[in-house]
Amino acid sequence: MNIELLRASNLRCFEKVSLAPGPGINWLVGPNGAGKTTLLEAAYILSHGRSFRAGGRTAPRRRGASDYLVYAEVLRVDKSRVRLGLTRVDDRWVGRCNGEDLSSLAPLFEACPVVYFGPESHTLILGPAEERRSFLDWSVFHVEHASLSLWKAWRRALRQRNALLRQGAAERDFEPWEHEMDQLAVRIHAMRSHCLSGLEPYLVEEASHLVPELGALQIHYRPGWDEQMGLFGQLNLDRERDRERGFTQHGAHRADWSLVFGDVAQREHLSRGQAKAAALVCALALTRWLNDNVGEYPLLCLDDLESELDAVHTTRVTQWLSGRLIQSWLTSTRTPTPDTLAAGTRVFHVEHTGCG
Ligand SMILES: Nc1ncnc2c1ncn2[C@@H]1O[C@H](COP(=O)(O)OP(=O)(O)OP(=O)(O)O)[C@@H](O)[C@H]1O
Numbered sequence: 001m002n003i004e005l006l007r008a009s010n011l012r013c014f015e016k017v018s019l020a021p022g023p024g025i026n027w028l029v030g031p032n033g034a035g036k037t038t039l040l041e042a043a044y045i046l047s048h049g050r051s052f053r054a055g056g057r058t059a060p061r062r063r064g065a066s067d068y069l070v071y072a073e074v075l076r077v078d079k080s081r082v083r084l085g086l087t088r089v090d091d092r093w094v095g096r097c098n099g100e101d102l103s104s105l106a107p108l109f110e111a112c113p114v115v116y117f118g119p120e121s122h123t124l125i126l127g128p129a130e131e132r133r134s135f136l137d138w139s140v141f142h143v144e145h146a147s148l149s150l151w152k153a154w155r156r157a158l159r160q161r162n163a164l165l166r167q168g169a170a171e172r173d174f175e176p177w178e179h180e181m182d183q184l185a186v187r188i189h190a191m192r193s194h195c196l197s198g199l200e201p202y203l204v205e206e207a208s209h210l211v212p213e214l215g216a217l218q219i220h221y222r223p224g225w226d227e228q229m230g231l232f233g234q235l236n237l238d239r240e241r242d243r244e245r246g247f248t249q250h251g252a253h254r255a256d257w258s259l260v261f262g263d264v265a266q267r268e269h270l271s272r273g274q275a276k277a278a279a280l281v282c283a284l285a286l287t288r289w290l291n292d293n294v295g296e297y298p299l300l301c302l303d304d305l306e307s308e309l310d311a312v313h314t315t316r317v318t319q320w321l322s323g324r325l326i327q328s329w330l331t332s333t334r335t336p337t338p339d340t341l342a343a344g345t346r347v348f349h350v351e352h353t354g355c356g
């Protein structure tokens with residue numbers, strides 16, 4: 001899919017901004033603080049219902065404004081056009097598709113997939129499991145839309161069990177919730193592991209091109225509990241300890257997966273630049289996997305690619321891009337030299353006028 005037009009209001013430094021990118025590579029160039037990342041963030045918000053930056057869902061709201069809005073006109077691979085809008089009003093989202101109010105944001109996420117890589121992306125490799133779970137669950141959603149309602153049901157059951165733990169409830173009160181958690185977790189696990197085994201060959205292939213120096217790649221996945229025991233048995237076993245801690249230690253909310261490179265003894269040995277390159281492997285693999293499984297490339301956002309990536313890795317990525325018909329938005333503080341620009345590349349100069 002291609003975003004043909006992006007508009008945002010009251011988003012960070014922009015009172016109003018619009019961008020009409022081309023179908024291929026688009027460079028967004030400007031000085032620090034100009035709003036380059038904010039434009040990528042706008043597209044990402046449409047596809048995730050949250051920002052990739054810290055600070056919660058109201059942080060992108062321009063200082064002094066009461067709400068913010070992101071709007072995009074998207075050309076799908078089947079040549080249909082969709083108009084998508086998302087407004088943050090107080091503490092809730094209002095989503096619109098082709099002028100109709102939406103009761104759930106799922107149609108937005110589906111119509112406008114955006115894969116983002118940026119200066120903090122090394123946390124996908126080195127940071128908390130939550131980052132990797134979000135990456136995986138967002139991927140799962142694109143092939144299994146029903147996953148949204150499963151996660152909702154899971155969160156409800158988990159909240160309920162945690163409340164029972166804190167209330168010192170009787171054993172029998174736990175059983176129905178633990179049964180439900182067991183059933184939900186098995187389904188979530190099946191979707192996650194199926195998705196990850198589909199992604200694995202893409203990850204392996206991209207790693208062999210982008211970071212061959214790290215050795216052969218394997219993917220390790222943990223569902224969040226002892227699979228042999230089953231979650232129901234595990235929750236039973238954990239109950240007294242969970243009561244002391246006041247929360248549930250095992251379950252679908254504790255799943256994790258990791259990239260294990262043959263020539264790296266443990267992931268903490270990766271330098272920041274190597275971890276960033278490994279995160280880039282994930283972004284490129286996800287981009288191709290989405291195309292092969294959903295029939296459409298996402299928008300690929302590469303924010304400040306040169307920071308901490310050396311020239312060799314940066315060149316490998318730009319070569320990867322120029323060989324494919326993917327809409328991509330790349331940011332830089334420096335205008336790329338004409339000899340490095342692939343045919344059809346567009347360059348936009350981002351300026352902020354009156355940061356609020
Ligand atoms: N909530 C907000 N309200 C108003 N301005 C904000 C808000 N949040 C951030 N800003 C400002 O928005 C501007 C845009 O930031 P952004 O990160 O998009 O810039 P950038 O062009 O990517 O810069 P860099 O090259 O440093 O990465 C900054 O000047 C920042 O101070």
Ligand SMILES: [Mg+2]
Binds near residue numbers: 036037038
């Ligand atoms: Mg930036």
